[in-house]
Amino acid sequence: MFNKILIANRGEIAVRIIRxxxxxxxxxxxxxxxxxxxxxxxxxxDEAYPIGPPAPGESYLVIEKIIDVIKRSGAEAVxxxxxxxxxxxxxxxxxxxxxIVFIGPTSEAIRLMGDKITARRIAQEAKVLLVxxxxxxxxxxxxxxxxxxxxxxxxxxxxxxxGGKGMRLVRKEEDFKGSLxxxxxxxxxxxxxxxxxxxxxxxxxxxxxxxxxxxxxxNILHLFERECSVQRRHQKVIEEAPSPAIxxxxxxxxxxxxxxxxxxxxxxxxxxxxFILDQNGNFYFLEMNTRIQVEHPVTExxxxxxxxxxxxxIAAGEKLPFRQDDLSIKGHALECxxxxxxxxxxxxxxxxxxxxxxTPSGPGVRDDSSxxxxxxxxxxxxxxxxxxxxxxxxxxxxxxxxxxxxxxxIVLGVKTNIGxxxxxxxxxxxxxxxxxxxxxxxxxxxxxxxxGEISPALIAAALAMRNSTKEVETSKQAPASNWKLLSRKxxxxxxxxx
Amino acid sequence: xxxxFKFQDQTYKIKLEEEGRxxxxxxxxxxxxxxxxxxxxxxxxxEFQKIDESFYSIIVDGRSIGAGILKKGKKVExxxxxxxxxxxxxxxxxxxxxxxxxxxxxxxxxxxxxxxxKILKTNDDGVKEGEGVIVIEAMKMESELKSPIExxxxxxKVKEGDAVESGTVLVLISSE
Numbered sequence: 001m002f003n004k005i006l007i008a009n010r011g012e013i014a015v016r017i018i019r020x021x022x023x024x025x026x027x028x029x030x031x032x033x034x035x036x037x038x039x040x041x042x043x044x045x046d047e048a049y050p051i052g053p054p055a056p057g058e059s060y061l062v063i064e065k066i067i068d069v070i071k072r073s074g075a076e077a078v079x080x081x082x083x084x085x086x087x088x089x090x091x092x093x094x095x096x097x098x099x100i101v102f103i104g105p106t107s108e109a110i111r112l113m114g115d116k117i118t119a120r121r122i123a124q125e126a127k128v129l130l131v132x133x134x135x136x137x138x139x140x141x142x143x144x145x146x147x148x149x150x151x152x153x154x155x156x157x158x159x160x161x162x163g164g165k166g167m168r169l170v171r172k173e174e175d176f177k178g179s180l181x182x183x184x185x186x187x188x189x190x191x192x193x194x195x196x197x198x199x200x201x202x203x204x205x206x207x208x209x210x211x212x213x214x215x216x217x218x219n220i221l222h223l224f225e226r227e228c229s230v231q232r233r234h235q236k237v238i239e240e241a242p243s244p245a246i247x248x249x250x251x252x253x254x255x256x257x258x259x260x261x262x263x264x265x266x267x268x269x270x271x272x273x274x275f276i277l278d279q280n281g282n283f284y285f286l287e288m289n290t291r292i293q294v295e296h297p298v299t300e301x302x303x304x305x306x307x308x309x310x311x312x313x314i315a316a317g318e319k320l321p322f323r324q325d326d327l328s329i330k331g332h333a334l335e336c337x338x339x340x341x342x343x344x345x346x347x348x349x350x351x352x353x354x355x356x357x358x359t360p361s362g363p364g365v366r367d368d369s370s371x372x373x374x375x376x377x378x379x380x381x382x383x384x385x386x387x388x389x390x391x392x393x394x395x396x397x398x399x400x401x402x403x404x405x406x407x408x409x410i411v412l413g414v415k416t417n418i419g420x421x422x423x424x425x426x427x428x429x430x431x432x433x434x435x436x437x438x439x440x441x442x443x444x445x446x447x448x449x450x451x452g453e454i455s456p457a458l459i460a461a462a463l464a465m466r467n468s469t470k471e472v473e474t475s476k477q478a479p480a481s482n483w484k485l486l487s488r489k490x491x492x493x494x495x496x497x498x
Numbered sequence: 499x500x501x502x503f504k505f506q507d508q509t510y511k512i513k514l515e516e517e518g519r520x521x522x523x524x525x526x527x528x529x530x531x532x533x534x535x536x537x538x539x540x541x542x543x544x545e546f547q548k549i550d551e552s553f554y555s556i557i558v559d560g561r562s563i564g565a566g567i568l569k570k571g572k573k574v575e576x577x578x579x580x581x582x583x584x585x586x587x588x589x590x591x592x593x594x595x596x597x598x599x600x601x602x603x604x605x606x607x608x609x610x611x612x613x614x615x616k617i618l619k620t621n622d623d624g625v626k627e628g629e630g631v632i633v634i635e636a637m638k639m640e641s642e643l644k645s646p647i648e649x650x651x652x653x654x655k656v657k658e659g660d661a662v663e664s665g666t667v668l669v670l671i672s673s674e
Binding site: 348349350351352355356358378379380381382383406407409410411412413414415416418419420421422449453454455456457458459460461462463464465466 | 510577
């Protein structure tokens with residue numbers, strides 16, 4: 001096992017990795033930008049080094065700076081987390097050349113799967129179904145011909161894309177040219193590459209993905225599926241495992257297919273194969289993410305398998321001690337991503353200081369976060385505050401637990417999506433498991449609080465105004481603690497003189 | 499005591515009646531522009547405890563509510579049931595003023611710390627109500643700020659690439 005590893009990330013995932021390393025008795029090195037000096041990962045790590053200005057392009061994304069800290073601190077390995085350098089094959093390659101262990105797949109696997117077109121070709125060679133579409137990047141003329149052949153609606157997607165950028169849905173032929181132009185221009189400004197491909201649009205698709213993990217000895221297992229259909233602007237908001245939409249047969253098939261794709265690139269470490277599931281139970285390969293996913297905890301909760309810890313163990317040369325048959329699903333897990341954002345203003349980020357914070361807890365409740373009372377949400381990074389994960393014996397129990405947990409939160413100072421998440425948990429369609437990627441678009445009524453919900457808030461506001469004028473009086477009114485009264489009583493009754 | 503609050507262009511009135519340790523509450527809302535609202539809740543008995551600086555336990559007719567409260571002058575932030583409400587406490591006089599016609603010079607302010615990406619209008623350009631004037635970027639997201647009134651651009655106070663704080667005045671629009 002390693003003596004010391006560096007975590008090339010920030011926020012909750014850096015904290016998660018520090019915890020996993022601690023479990024293994026491994027020392028941790030944090031890096032931080034000027035905006036993150038007061039972040040939790042810095043305070044928690046054994047060592048911490050500054051790496052420059054807040055903008056990721058000048059700190060967390062600068063390979064030379066990270067490599068320099070690895071060398072200075074004497075860390076033997078680096079965990080990239082998600083985002084930032086996690087899927088940057090030149091970073092992985094630099095580590096390989098410098099003799100630093102990259103806690104993740106080989107640079108070759110990242111490179112192959114990172115290019116969406118190559119990834120589709122690999123999947124096709126592994127006999128995995130793809131959504132019908134162009135074989136790769138297309139010219140405007142080719143695109144139009146293929147669109148006609150596969151039929152509308154179609155999706156135009158950036159070859160170098162991700163996170164919904166450079167993506168356009170085209171429902172009618174007359175909209176095609178305009179959408180293609182917009183997708184190209186978005187792709188050019190976001191990724192510096194305007195090549196796009198097109199594919200058939202699956203109506204009311206569900207997003208289901210398989211977690212895989214492989215060691216350096218050719219053993220690759222899958223840890224079942226996660227359903228991540230509840231999304232806004234192509235970003236996941238609620239994830240769960242197992243999927244309420246698939247049975248054992250599809251689950252087994254999906255798992256086998258995912259392992260086949262991973263084997264095609266001799267995959268090592270944790271990775272995720274994403275699929276689109278249509279309303280008839282057919283599934284198509286979407287892409288492979290060659291890193292730890294944000295939503296990995298739901299898989300950990302239903303399998304008891306610590307994915308982050310195993311990434312470190314595998315990187316240190318350990319062999320997976322299980323076979324596929326040893327793994328099974330126990331219960332149901334849900335994850336809600338709590339964001340500092342305003343659901344009523346098109347999910348506009350809401351940076352600011354957390355003036356007050358109370359967080360949920362209790363049986364089966366896991367709060368993966370890096371926030372605290374007084375934490376400052378800066379505009380430089382993703383506005384995710386926390387991942388609230390719950391486990392229940394059944395999906396229904398997990399939903400009830402999630403409602404309770406969400407209601408335990410109190411966050412003052414920034415807008416959050418907590419109320420919106422709670423309303424989703426109370427929505428009948430969600431409760432029945434009838435979700436697809438358009439769920440949020442179809443339910444704009446869940447964005448604001450309903451009218452009946454305002455009364456308690458108004459009462460609280462009035463009490464706040466009342467209290468400010470009667471501050472002194474209120475504090476006088478505070479009753480003596482019952483403990484004090486009780487101990488007084490006891491003291492009196494024990495008095496031998498009475 | 500009667501309290502009046504503004505929340506999302508709607509006005510709510512709430513009356514707290516205190517007799518000794520008994521408190522009763524009466525709430526009414528006026529109908530707004532986008533959401534229909536008209537309700538009155540009559541005299542409900544209420545009891546509350548301030549647990550700490552920002553956390554209140556309120557019992558309204560037997561129903562227990564845990565609420566986070568942050569008071570900033572006339573503004574009150576209330577967090578209950580996962581939702582954050584930003585109320586503005588207003589007096590009768592202020593209500594009369596706010597009913598007046600919007601005129602004169604309007605400011606377009608940055609809603610959060612951000613970077614100016616693109617300026618769409620220059621001095622003396624005519625603008626329509628709701629027309630985009632400036633594009634800012636924060637947290638990898640671009641948003642277009644729109645003119646609240648019809649008029650012309652009086653002054654652009656920033657330039658492209660500027661980093662701005664929350665509340666910085668970016669553009670002045672005059673109604674002519």
